[in-house]
Amino acid sequence: MRRFRSSILLALLCGSALSTSSVSAQGAGDLAIVTHPGTPVTQLTFTELRQVLKGDKQYWSPDLPVVLFVRAPTSAERSAVLDVIYQMSEPQFKQYWIAKQFRAESATSPKNMRSNELTQQFVASTAGAIGFMAAADVKSGVKVLKIDGHLPGEAGYKLHLTKTK
Amino acid sequence: MRGLLVGMCLLAAAPASAQSSVTQPDDAAEARQGPSVQFRGFADINFAATDNHQSDDGRSADGFSLGNVVGHVSASLGGKFSFYSEVTVNNKDNKFIVDVARAILRYDYNDRFKVSVGRYHAPIGYWNTAFHRGLWLQTTIFRPDLVKEEWFQPDHFVGIVAEGTLLPQVGLGYITGYGNGRELDLRDQGLQAADLFGDTENVGHHRAGVLRLFARPPQVTGVEFGGAVYHDKLASTGTNGVPELITSAYVAITREAPEIIAEFSNLRHTYYGVDYNSQAFYVQLGFRFPAQPRLKPYTRYEKADAPGDEPVTGDLSNSKASAGIRFELTDFATVKVEYGQRRHPGAPHQNGVFAQTAFTF
Numbered sequence: 060m061r062r063f064r065s066s067i068l069l070a071l072l073c074g075s076a077l078s079t080s081s082v083s084a085q086g087a088g089d090l091a092i093v094t095h096p097g098t099p100v101t102q103l104t105f106t107e108l109r110q111v112l113k114g115d116k117q118y119w120s121p122d123l124p125v126v127l128f129v130r131a132p133t134s135a136e137r138s139a140v141l142d143v144i145y146q147m148s149e150p151q152f153k154q155y156w157i158a159k160q161f162r163a164e165s166a167t168s169p170k171n172m173r174s175n176e177l178t179q180q181f182v183a184s185t186a187g188a189i190g191f192m193a194a195a196d197v198k199s200g201v202k203v204l205k206i207d208g209h210l211p212g213e214a215g216y217k218l219h220l221t222k223t224k
Numbered sequence: 225m226r227g228l229l230v231g232m233c234l235l236a237a238a239p240a241s242a243q244s245s246v247t248q249p250d251d252a253a254e255a256r257q258g259p260s261v262q263f264r265g266f267a268d269i270n271f272a273a274t275d276n277h278q279s280d281d282g283r284s285a286d287g288f289s290l291g292n293v294v295g296h297v298s299a300s301l302g303g304k305f306s307f308y309s310e311v312t313v314n315n316k317d318n319k320f321i322v323d324v325a326r327a328i329l330r331y332d333y334n335d336r337f338k339v340s341v342g343r344y345h346a347p348i349g350y351w352n353t354a355f356h357r358g359l360w361l362q363t364t365i366f367r368p369d370l371v372k373e374e375w376f377q378p379d380h381f382v383g384i385v386a387e388g389t390l391l392p393q394v395g396l397g398y399i400t401g402y403g404n405g406r407e408l409d410l411r412d413q414g415l416q417a418a419d420l421f422g423d424t425e426n427v428g429h430h431r432a433g434v435l436r437l438f439a440r441p442p443q444v445t446g447v448e449f450g451g452a453v454y455h456d457k458l459a460s461t462g463t464n465g466v467p468e469l470i471t472s473a474y475v476a477i478t479r480e481a482p483e484i485i486a487e488f489s490n491l492r493h494t495y496y497g498v499d500y501n502s503q504a505f506y507v508q509l510g511f512r513f514p515a516q517p518r519l520k521p522y523t524r525y526e527k528a529d530a531p532g533d534e535p536v537t538g539d540l541s542n543s544k545a546s547a548g549i550r551f552e553l554t555d556f557a558t559v560k561v562e563y564g565q566r567r568h569p570g571a572p573h574q575n576g577v578f579a580q581t582a583f584t585f
Contacts, residue, residue, distance in 0.1 A: 106393075106442040115440065116392065121334040124304075146445040148517065150555045151480060154361070157264060157584060161358050163328055163344075166298045166306035167260060 087195040089211035090218040092204045095188045102205035114165045127169040128190035265585045266294040268359040274576035290315045292357045304332045336388040346381040347399045348452045350474040360582040365562045368506040376504050378406045395440035405432035405456035432456035446479035467494045483510035495535040502530035523547040542568045557583035
């Protein structure tokens with residue numbers, strides 16, 4: 060009986076480990092949208108996310124402006140966001156922000172982050188900040204937003220580093 | 225020469241802290257604490273070879289010409305205030321003219337309400353605010369006639385403007401303003417002009433109002449459409465003023481493959497009880513081939529119809545067809561080559577080949 064219980068326990072542990080491994084592997088290929096912990100949102104729809112990242116929504120609340128951090132060119136995270144959210148090439152993305160400032164629609168442009176570690180650091184320490192990074196690199200100190208009701212690693216999550224929507 | 229020096233000093237005075245379209249992380253902290261200034265410049269150099277040996281606007285001879293040198297500053301002043309300025313230096317008749325095209329101080333309450341004062345690109349249609357003198361931003365060499373300086377509609381607007389989002393779900397926004405009317409001297413049109421106080425020297429003492437509604441649906445990228453109403457009363461001796469009403473509509477699809485921009489505007493002047501309606505429109509198509517992203521062929525057709533006895537603008541009737549190709553030298557510099565044919569009623573067609581290099585820095 061004791062051997063039987065041990066077998067069940069072992070099976071449960073293995074199953075649990077496999078399950079965690081499976082979610083982790085799936086989440087590792089996902090792109091997490093992260094915000095400063097004090098940002099008054101826990102989820103966004105995909106279109107709301109597009110408005111925020113394109114600078115069309117510039118305030119979380121009247122006293123809390125959006126501060127946008129993006130990954131530097133050539134990163135997989137930036138490529139995925141340009142492809143899926145902005146639907147622009149790199150030159151178009153540059154021209155978009157030049158034009159947005161020229162039209163006096165935004166006084167600032169996104170801040171370039173050279174690594175996910177920097178993204179984590181700046182988003183965690185800047186009120187109103189939002190950025191994106193590989194889900195596998197997210198550490199405590201930032202809030203991961205649900206997009207269309209899903210977190211990275213969950214079925215139905217739309218943002219992947221593999222650029223597929 | 226003094227104008228050129230002043231202009232270059234103004235351009236050079238802006239800090240060169242942010243030369244790229246996306247700032248570096250170093251200024252992330254200071255953006256929350258105090259002034260964060262970003263400078264950008266635009267410039268263009270042109271060549272024209274035409275039938276009548278004149279430039280496209282007829283103001284100078286064809287050949288090589290320096291276009292605009294534009295310095296644009298955007299600054300976050302801390303809190304919810306920001307400042308935008310645009311200084312241009314133009315070369316006309318071998319003289320350099322410096323113009324503070326824009327100077328705007330804005331307070332943002334939130335996304336729904338932002339209020340500002342200053343001098344703006346008149347927010348009547350799409351092109352005038354989207355590209356204006358930043359010729360690198362626009363696909364073509366020339367602005368459409370519809371938006372060229374004070375020709376059909378006002379170029380600038382000085383006053384107070386409120387803008388914001390009405391329905392974020394569909395990207396519906398508004399811009400409304402109250403300020404000075406056209407920077408137009410009716411005496412140039414041969415009219416006896418004076419303001420309501422009989423002042424014949426300063427005829428710009430009238431006020432204008434503008435309301436523009438637009439939508440940028442967030443469900444699709446690169447699509448904007450909208451319309452505007454602009455009302456002014458031009459001063460003219462012997463009348464209570466010449467009411468001017470401009471109504472316009474536009475659609476702009478700027479996804480590059482394809483690019484479609486179309487605008488229509490109706491201009492109405494009421495002079496001694498008689499309405500004079502003029503119409504102008506343009507349709508522009510462009511396509512950047514995914515396989516050759518540096519190349520972007522384009523074409524545009526534009527036309528204006530106006531009564532021959534229009535009292536303020538005169539007969540504006542003409543049309544122009546153009547086709548060209550834009551080649552990106554880098555992400556920030558381009559070369560454009562364009563053929564255009566302009567037709568005026570009862571006059572020979574004017575053909576021209578034009579080239580331009582435009583860049584931002």
